Amino acid sequence: VNVFGTIAVTQVVLPFLRNSTRPRIINVSSVAGRVYVPFFGPYYASKHALECISDVLRMELSDQGIDVTLVEPGAVQTGFQDHEDAMLERYASQSELYRKSIGRVVAWHRALADDGVQPEVIVETIQAAVRAEKPKVRYVVPKLPPVAFIALARLLPSRLTDRLVRRIVKL
Structure with missing residues (x-):
């Protein structure tokens, strides 16, 4: 779509x-x-x-x-994140390899959604x-913070951006 x-x-x-x-x-x-x-x-x-x-x-x-x-x-704050998180949780329940990582990302994603705009x-x-x-x-x-993060992600080397994102989502 x-x-x-x-x-x-x-x-x-x-x-x-x-x-x-x-x-x-x-x-x-x-x-x-x-x-x-x-x-x-x-x-x-x-x-x-x-x-x-x-x-x-x-x-x-x-x-x-x-x-x-x-x-x-x-x-x-639309509730759309709930559907995304549910999909990830289903995947995590089938994959021991990613279970902890997905759990952390889902927790971060929910906190982000709770702070979202109407x-x-x-x-x-x-x-x-x-x-x-x-x-x-x-x-x-x-x-902000999306604009700042977009700018930062474009200026920093990709591997540094990857590490920053992983730290933000607690991976």
């Missing part, structure tokens, strides 16, 4: 956008499209692909006057992107 659904919908609406007065595409990705922690690989890969598709679309459509914006939520904050951000005369390329919500 994150990737192919977005592509399919974009292909359908693009002809209408070309005839619109303030055309824009607003995709909702995730901070998880740019920074990662262990055991969420498939989800992060789909969000990373959505980031890439949006960046490429923005370049392809810019001379047609169509803005492409990404909204990148961090932790949001969904209304994301809605307000999307509304701001819709109303903006010239929307930003990216809206990261909440701004």
Whole structure:
């Protein structure tokens, strides 16, 4: 859904956008499209692909006057994390090798979700992107710590970033 659904919908609406007065595409990705922690690989890969598709679309459509914006939520209190954590716990129950590590990541993930923003904050951000005369390329919500972590992850060597992430999630 994150990737192919977005592509399919974009292909359908693009002809209408070309005839619109303030055309824009607003995709909702995730901070998880740019920074990662262990055991969420498939989800992060789909969000990373959505980031890439949006960046490429923005370049392809810019001379047609169509803005492409990404909204990148961090932790949001939606209950979605409960489904992710349940999936990881099922996997952990079948794999002695990863049981402790997954347990630590799930505990960290739950604490992160508990500190997340309310969904209304994301809605307000999307509304701001819709109303903006010239929307930003990216809206990261909440701004900190995800923005700081994204910047840090891009500046540090990969192995150092890996160690930092492992320390944060207590692995």
